[in-house]
Amino acid sequence: MLVGQIEAADVSPKPSLRNRKSAEKSPEKYNKGMSDFMSNTNALNLLHNAVKSYEKDAATFYMANEKATSKFTGRFDFKHFAKKIFDPIETEILSNLYVEMLEESHAYMNAHQKTRVGAQGFQHSFVTVPELLLNMILAYQLPHQKFVPFDKEKDKQKEEEQGIEGNQEEKVEKDKPETSGGGESSGGSRKKRRNSQAAKRGKNVTISPRVTLTTELSAKLLDQMLEIPLSPESKLWKTAKYVLCPSNCPKQLALFGEIIAKSTKSGLISFNALNFFMHDQVINRQLEDPITILHALYIGPLNSQTVEVFAANRSDQFRQRCREVLRTAVHASKDPLTFKLSKPDFISKTHSDRVKYRDFVDTVEQLVRDLNGEYQGSTGIHTGWACAAIKKFGQKRYVDKTWKDENYYDLIWTVLAQRPHLKKFVVDVLEKNFKDFNAARFWRRMQPYQMNATQIFNQNVSTEDPLKMSDEFLNFPPQMKHIIIVSTEKEMRDLQMLLEYKVSREEIVYVGVDAEWSAYVSPSRATILQMALYDCTYIIDLESAAISPDTYNLVLSYLFYTPEIVKIGFQFNEDLHQLRAAFRNCKELYKPNNVVCVGKLIMDLMDEVGKLEFGEDFKRDWLPFMIEDPSLTSGKDIGNTSLDESGKQANTSSIDLNESVSNESVEGGPSEPKPVKEDGKQQFLNKGLSYICEKLLGRPLDKTEQCSVWDRRPLRHLQLRYAAMDAYCMLMLYDKCKDVFAKLGYDVREFLAKQTPIRISLPLLSEEQL
Numbered sequence: 001m002l003v004g005q006i007e008a009a010d011v012s013p014k015p016s017l018r019n020r021k022s023a024e025k026s027p028e029k030y031n032k033g034m035s036d037f038m039s040n041t042n043a044l045n046l047l048h049n050a051v052k053s054y055e056k057d058a059a060t061f062y063m064a065n066e067k068a069t070s071k072f073t074g075r076f077d078f079k080h081f082a083k084k085i086f087d088p089i090e091t092e093i094l095s096n097l098y099v100e101m102l103e104e105s106h107a108y109m110n111a112h113q114k115t116r117v118g119a120q121g122f123q124h125s126f127v128t129v130p131e132l133l134l135n136m137i138l139a140y141q142l143p144h145q146k147f148v149p150f151d152k153e154k155d156k157q158k159e160e161e162q163g164i165e166g167n168q169e170e171k172v173e174k175d176k177p178e179t180s181g182g183g184e185s186s187g188g189s190r191k192k193r194r195n196s197q198a199a200k201r202g203k204n205v206t207i208s209p210r211v212t213l214t215t216e217l218s219a220k221l222l223d224q225m226l227e228i229p230l231s232p233e234s235k236l237w238k239t240a241k242y243v244l245c246p247s248n249c250p251k252q253l254a255l256f257g258e259i260i261a262k263s264t265k266s267g268l269i270s271f272n273a274l275n276f277f278m279h280d281q282v283i284n285r286q287l288e289d290p291i292t293i294l295h296a297l298y299i300g301p302l303n304s305q306t307v308e309v310f311a312a313n314r315s316d317q318f319r320q321r322c323r324e325v326l327r328t329a330v331h332a333s334k335d336p337l338t339f340k341l342s343k344p345d346f347i348s349k350t351h352s353d354r355v356k357y358r359d360f361v362d363t364v365e366q367l368v369r370d371l372n373g374e375y376q377g378s379t380g381i382h383t384g385w386a387c388a389a390i391k392k393f394g395q396k397r398y399v400d401k402t403w404k405d406e407n408y409y410d411l412i413w414t415v416l417a418q419r420p421h422l423k424k425f426v427v428d429v430l431e432k433n434f435k436d437f438n439a440a441r442f443w444r445r446m447q448p449y450q451m452n453a454t455q456i457f458n459q460n461v462s463t464e465d466p467l468k469m470s471d472e473f474l475n476f477p478p479q480m481k482h483i484i485i486v487s488t489e490k491e492m493r494d495l496q497m498l499l500e501y502k503v504s505r506e507e508i509v510y511v512g513v514d515a516e517w518s519a520y521v522s523p524s525r526a527t528i529l530q531m532a533l534y535d536c537t538y539i540i541d542l543e544s545a546a547i548s549p550d551t552y553n554l555v556l557s558y559l560f561y562t563p564e565i566v567k568i569g570f571q572f573n574e575d576l577h578q579l580r581a582a583f584r585n586c587k588e589l590y591k592p593n594n595v596v597c598v599g600k601l602i603m604d605l606m607d608e609v610g611k612l613e614f615g616e617d618f619k620r621d622w623l624p625f626m627i628e629d630p631s632l633t634s635g636k637d638i639g640n641t642s643l644d645e646s647g648k649q650a651n652t653s654s655i656d657l658n659e660s661v662s663n664e665s666v667e668g669g670p671s672e673p674k675p676v677k678e679d680g681k682q683q684f685l686n687k688g689l690s691y692i693c694e695k696l697l698g699r700p701l702d703k704t705e706q707c708s709v710w711d712r713r714p715l716r717h718l719q720l721r722y723a724a725m726d727a728y729c730m731l732m733l734y735d736k737c738k739d740v741f742a743k744l745g746y747d748v749r750e751f752l753a754k755q756t757p758i759r760i761s762l763p764l765l766s767e768e769q770l
Contacts (some may be wrong), residue, residue: 118586
């Protein structure tokens with residue numbers, strides 16, 4: 001039977017669990033029965049076709065890449081492959097086939113005596129059949145973007161009306177003087193022009209998946225997916241959670257939590273799934289037994305961060321039991337017999353992820369060291385991320401023109417200093433991808449083993465004054481006079497004395513705060529802390545050898561403990577997490593006083609403006625840059641217009657999130673799924689700090705340095721400007737909110753007082769050692 005001819009009425013009963021067990025006992029006898037059975041079972045027939053097609057397509061793909069000079073080739077495209085398999089099937093049938101194929105995958109492997117399938121000769125192409133199905137289903141269910149051109153006839157008149165104005169703009173562009181970069185204009189302007197030209201041709205719309213996953217169907221898929229073994233490094237569960245519950249509906253997450261807890265208690269859950277959901281701060285509350293820590297250790301390499309998140313903000317009794325479980329794990333690592341006797345009874349002896357004794361010992365030793373703050377693992381950048389970064393930011397440098405030579409030079413330097421074996425890969429990318437033969441020749445001559453990752457010798461560095469005015473981006477006000485780097489013991493003490501003096505003279509001291517860390521080390525931690533006052537911004541070097549740990553703790557404790565100092569940040573929780581990674585024993589970083597989020601303040605402001613009868617007139621006078629932004633509403637949801645596979649328009653705001661999955665697009669592709677935004681205000685904040693500054697202050701932030709190498713010393717001038725502005729704009733946004741609230745008749749401090757204080761549990765072993 002052909003895949004495209006499958007009918008709902010033809011679906012035959014599935015093999016029972018008894019049949020699967022008989023396959024394990026007698027594969028030869030079961031094979032004959034399966035050959036007859038497959039001809040009448042749609043799920044098995046489709047599964048067989050998928051496996052054979054994957055073996056063929058994977059072989060074609062990897063053979064095509066075999067001649068590539070670099071071994072770091074692209075990944076197999078499961079999206080395209082899944083469309084080839086699933087597109088011919090009717091939508092009404094496909095949803096049930098998802099579950100049936102997952103149920104039959106183990107029986108299929110037993111019948112064909114295969115544990116993994118893939119292209120012969122290409123070991124990295126091999127996956128288990130359940131993992132193959134998981135990749136296919138997730139890739140097929142992800143929404144994707146499609147470019148839809150505008151109707152030329154409808155827009156013809158509009159283009160004619162704008163023709164004269166457009167010609168004038170072109171003339172102005174031609175008359176502009178050439179820059180020092182070979183006649184090219186600034187990266188931001190070039191990108192804006194390209195985006196503007198694309199916008200005239202059409203727009204991107206979100207194509208929704210064909211199959212709408214109801215809550216019941218999502219629950220069935222989750223139940224099947226939990227048992228699929230994946231490598232510990234796999235990020236598939238991040239995508240799976242988005243696909244199964246993109247709305248983060250509380251009722252649906254509660255149901256998922258029950259299913260996950262049941263699978264955990266039965267001992268069937270895979271390590272990758274258990275590790276992911278232990279790290280999920282919502283779902284891990286359903287895992288009520290601390291024995292889960294021991295369970296995870298017996299099936300995979302559990303890390304300290306997962307344990308800390310799992311035990312965070314729990315009762316003292318729960319955290320005490322977590323420490324007792326860790327003591328049991330340490331005891332179990334003493335000898336093989338104790339290891340065997342300490343294993344939780346519910347873990348099956350045939351569990352695919354079950355670890356060996358020696359691996360268990362190594363994991364427990366590393367876990368205890370990390371929980372005690374004695375991290376001894378590699379801090380080098382992951383090879384896969386290094387290769388992706390070289391390509392991604394090379395695109396920004398050579399194509400988008402949003403990165404400069406000094407940015408890309410720093411990145412290549414720090415990558416090669418940490419991973420010298422990537423030198424050939426870097427040279428290949430520069431030559432073949434971006435045709436920069438001079439740069440390739442330069443890096444070919446370099447000796448990576450003699451390079452220091454943080455002491456970068458870069459002759460492309462700009463020496464412009466960090467306070468210099470910009471024509472395109474947000475500038476410092478005249479009252480902001482200095483950017484001061486704090487990198488010595490005396491400078492830290494002087495900074496604390498300044499804060500103490502201001503607190504003694506002023507009722508409240510407002511400080512803009514932000515932190516930066518490098519994305520090119522693992523694990524990451526804050527390397528600088530920016531602290532902006534109205535006349536000066538201080539950049540504290542958190543990795544200076546000239547400052548003692550006691551002084552760091554003293555100054556940070558004073559800053560974050562003192563309630564008279566209002567610390568204004570934007571989504572500062574992640575910054576605090578990175579600060580705690582650098583100073584895990586500073587208790588005030590876990591329970592800081594008066595740390596407020598300017599984003600929440602803006603949401604309150606939008607609420608109050610939305611209640612006004614003449615809100616548009618008010619915005620025109622006080623928030624002129626937000627007049628055309630539809631996000632400034634009175635809390636009403638903004639419909640997310642998207643298209644389904646048939647091209648019909650759908651308004652996802654009308655979908656009942658308790659019954660089905662919304663079709664919100666996934667920004668950043670399958671590897672970075674994001675939850676659906678619930679309302680207009682949240683959509684506004686999720687567009688980022690630069691967008692918020694543009695709408696409230698009139699200009700965006702220059703985000704060129706956002707992903708730069710923040711652990712290099714000394715920092716470049718453009719890095720200093722970026723870091724200082726990220727903190728100072730907090731004060732500018734706060735002042736804007738204060739003025740608008742005052743015009744509405746409110747005191748801004750009333751809204752600051754409503755914000756929930758940040759409270760995080762101390763490290764698990766800081767309260768009591770094992």
